[in-house]
Amino acid sequence: MTRESQRESDTDTDTGSREQPEPRPIDWTDPDTFAQALEQVETKEKGNYFEDFAEGDLLEHDPGLTLTRWGNESWLSQTLNHDPAYWRTDAAAERGFDEPPIHPDYLTAATLGITVEDLSEKGGYFLGRTDVRFPGTPVYAGTELHVESEVVSTATSGSRPEFGIVTWRTRGTDAQTGDVLCSYERTNMIPRREPVATDGGAATAESDEEDDEPTLPETFVTPDGGYFEDFVEALETVDDENAAVAYRHERGRTQDDVTVASLPLATLNTAKQHHNIDVMADSPSGDIVTYGDVTRSTALGHARSDEQTWREVGFDDEQFHTFVAAGDTVYAFTRVLAAEDDASTDAAGTVRFEHIAFNQDDEPVYSGTRTAEIQKRTA
Numbered sequence: 001m002t003r004e005s006q007r008e009s010d011t012d013t014d015t016g017s018r019e020q021p022e023p024r025p026i027d028w029t030d031p032d033t034f035a036q037a038l039e040q041v042e043t044k045e046k047g048n049y050f051e052d053f054a055e056g057d058l059l060e061h062d063p064g065l066t067l068t069r070w071g072n073e074s075w076l077s078q079t080l081n082h083d084p085a086y087w088r089t090d091a092a093a094e095r096g097f098d099e100p101p102i103h104p105d106y107l108t109a110a111t112l113g114i115t116v117e118d119l120s121e122k123g124g125y126f127l128g129r130t131d132v133r134f135p136g137t138p139v140y141a142g143t144e145l146h147v148e149s150e151v152v153s154t155a156t157s158g159s160r161p162e163f164g165i166v167t168w169r170t171r172g173t174d175a176q177t178g179d180v181l182c183s184y185e186r187t188n189m190i191p192r193r194e195p196v197a198t199d200g201g202a203a204t205a206e207s208d209e210e211d212d213e214p215t216l217p218e219t220f221v222t223p224d225g226g227y228f229e230d231f232v233e234a235l236e237t238v239d240d241e242n243a244a245v246a247y248r249h250e251r252g253r254t255q256d257d258v259t260v261a262s263l264p265l266a267t268l269n270t271a272k273q274h275h276n277i278d279v280m281a282d283s284p285s286g287d288i289v290t291y292g293d294v295t296r297s298t299a300l301g302h303a304r305s306d307e308q309t310w311r312e313v314g315f316d317d318e319q320f321h322t323f324v325a326a327g328d329t330v331y332a333f334t335r336v337l338a339a340e341d342d343a344s345t346d347a348a349g350t351v352r353f354e355h356i357a358f359n360q361d362d363e364p365v366y367s368g369t370r371t372a373e374i375q376k377r378t379a
């Protein structure tokens with residue numbers, strides 16, 4: 001707008017506008033003045049409280065994300081996921097893909113990342129996720145993601161009156177075709193606007209003085225290799241309850257600025273837990289913490305490096321047991337639960353795993369079961 005037209009519009013009585021007096025200048029650089037202003041003004045808050053969710057509500061998440069090769073490769077490289085089918089066209093073609101596709105881990109993380117602004121930006125804890133499935137895979141770079149969530153249930157937290165527990169079913173769809181690419185059910189603790197009275201009160205740990213003797217099998221068997229047949233053979237040797245197929249993976253990944261802050265931000269995850277050190281200094285962790293999907297993807301990367309993955313089928317009973325922060329190292333442990341020759345291709349069999357991510361102090365930080373098709377040696 002030019003100066004002349006500005007003057008005209010200031011005096012334009014037809015539009016009813018009036019010349020406003022210039023606001024009184026305020027010296028914002030005076031520390032007392034600014035501190036007082038910050039106390040007096042309202043904060044435009046982000047996110048929703050527990051009370052804002054009711055069973056059956058459907059939330060369409062505004063942020064969208066184009067699943068790019070850059071996003072996929074950043075995620076996979078930083079979490080040590082090196083399956084060649086996601087990196088090389090010849091390996092992709094052998095798996096029946098047109099080109100290296102978007103990895104299910106990145107798809108899951110991007111689907112969840114987009115939901116945070118509406119579902120969990122207010123804070124709280126990511127308690128768990130189950131029934132993670134990929135009905136529309138393979139998904140290729142360039143796909144635009146649209147995400148929606150339905151409130152499945154809301155519950156009072158007995159132990160933490162300042163929180164409630166909300167479960168949502170989330171679907172990530174192809175924005176163009178509407179095909180569901182990824183879906184899961186997720187549960188979080190969400191801050192209440194008003195705390196409620198509960199009988200929970202002071203913590204949980206001391207009161208459950210249970211017999212904490214480990215009840216481990218006597219023998220642990222390690223498969224000879226990473227093919228389907230190796231898992232079948234190992235399971236055949238453990239057909240009583242005193243033995244199990246379980247082993248740890250050697251690699252570890254120390255959490256840094258990239259894994260803690262950059263990866264979640266690249267999925268549009270606005271949880272302050274991952275990028276606002278100022279706020280998190282006053283939280284139980286005292287620091288920013290790793291996005292749960294980074295923790296689990298890193299552990300899965302370690303596990304996949306010791307197997308011949310063909311295809312991811314799904315994940316269940318995923319839980320996040322304690323915080324992972326910058327400087328912590330994420331390791332992985334795997335138990336093989338079952339192997340069935342019923343995969344979608346003759347080239348592979350289906351294996352069900354239990355994966356544990358643990359830290360440098362050997363504390364489990366994540367656990368979950370995973371069903372994957374594993375390549376056959378004989379294929």
Ligand SMILES: C/C(=C\C(=O)O)C(=O)SCCNC(=O)CCNC(=O)[C@H](O)C(C)(C)COP(=O)(O)OP(=O)(O)OC[C@H]1O[C@@H](n2cnc3c(N)ncnc32)[C@H](O)[C@@H]1OP(=O)(O)O
Binds near residue numbers: 129158
């Ligand atoms: C994406 C994202 C955040 C986001 O989304 O924006 C993130 O990445 S963030 C980083 C990853 N995340 C974490 O870093 C959390 C690490 N973790 C912990 O720090 C502890 O685990 C805890 C503090 C959360 C809990 O600790 P804890 O209090 O000892 O745990 P529990 O007593 O077991 O659970 C308390 C109550 O949650 C109920 N409950 C538990 N699990 C489930 C479930 N799966 N479904 C339904 N209800 C459940 C339980 O039934 C109990 O209910 P009551 O309050 O009624 O007893």
